[in-house]
Amino acid sequence: MTKFMLKCFGLVALLLFGVLLGIQKTHVEMNELKGTADNGFVESITQPDAKSQKQIKPQYSSHDLKTKQETLAKVDSFNVFSALGKKLTACISSFFSVMISVLGTVIQGMLSVFSP
Known part of the structure; x- marks a missing residue:
């Protein structure tokens, strides 16, 4: 043992x-x-100088993001797997809700038999 x-x-x-x-x-x-x-080096906490600030440019402006968001909203592509997943989820959810209600009814019937 x-x-x-x-x-x-x-x-x-x-x-x-x-x-x-x-x-x-x-x-x-x-x-x-x-x-x-952590790559093993310590970054400087000081403020960057004006020369390095001019070199840093934002990758995307807010205008670019808005146009991309509008294009994505316009594109209404149909995804087969997404649609199948939604239908399968709805079926499984309804099946389990019916099973829980049936089980509740059976248990309630069994308890009513034993109560005076």
Whole structure:
């Protein structure tokens, strides 16, 4: 019995260590994707000078974003998988609501039999 418990404890500890290691690796990779990864250098806290401020240009203006948003609103593409997913979700939802109501009725009937 003791050997079994030690084996189980060892397996659980190993799995827990693997989960924690996976969480840490995911955290590091998500930071790299966001661009907030620590690359080992310290950024300057001082204000950038006027020369470097002139070089920094915004990638998109608000006008560009508005036109893109209007074009996306105009494009009304039909997605087959989205439509199938919506119909399947509606069917499953209605099925489970009917099953819950039937189960509630059956339980209510069973409890009414036992009550005086």
